[in-house]
Amino acid sequence: MSEILSRRVFLKRVGLLPCAGLATAAAFGGKDALGQAAPADAGSATSNPTGESPIIDAHVHVWTHDPQFPFAPETKNPPARDATAEQLIALMKASGVYRTVIIQVIHYRWDNRYAASVLKRYPQYFRGVARVNPQDPAAPDHLSRLVEEDGFHGVRISPSGEASGDWINGPLMPPLWARCRDLKVPMTVLAPVTRMPDVMRLADQFPDLTIVIDHMADCPLNKPDELEKLLALQRFPNLFVKISHTWSLSAQAYPYLDSQRQVRRLYDAYGPKRLIAGTDWPLVEPYCTYTQAIDIARFRIDFLSTEDKRWICGLTAARVWPLLDGAS
């Protein structure tokens, strides 16, 4: 796609060009997808009159080498490269991506200041998910400040599958989950699939809380029975699953069709309105380009209908984070 065309596509994405056909082609890629009829319930409060839907990438990271935003002391080998908001915006424009959700990167540990600065500078492009120290009794108050003052929309916790991650079953979790509920922001969980029973115990306590499971719980493809632990969470209507990491789970080359069997099982259990696409940029770049990563859910999953893609590539994320409320 030429730079001129991609810029036109992006401007249309943000409502600055009246060119529905071009933007629709950018959204779902073409004749095959567009040729499918949308199901009867296609109309939704978040779809616009032209029938097109914005592409939202629900999982990216940003960081920069800047003395103003030092990496955490625990980060012994920080990445050599930058992954700045400006780099990401350029990629978004080139790929027709409307907005992205920035997940606080681990290199900064609990210091969310760089992501907060990005949210303040570019509110028209980004939403943000913060990290707090889950073993700090003050974590709920830190989260309140991050949401109310810094503009984050939720928090991510990441218990390991080892004993060092057993804090997810400890006394500090219910207060943090309750604070998420009270703040009306989602709780995102990055954890191996073996932790899903622990998530279930907490989800049972907070039926009104929106919960997002990252990366299909990174369930290994050679352990398909383990996915049952994630499928069992289907009974929580406010629980969503990112279908990212097809690239890291796969043993194949792009477009990683072996991992799409797992996506299919999640699709059958959760449906498109509870599945979310995300790239995990820039971590995806050793595997494929940003545009290729966007295109996995947009073009490369054959069993998805045009309407399914509308949800998985954008509208579901817009249910979880406020992403379609106009460029603020």
Ligand SMILES: [Zn+2]
């Ligand atoms: Zn990530």
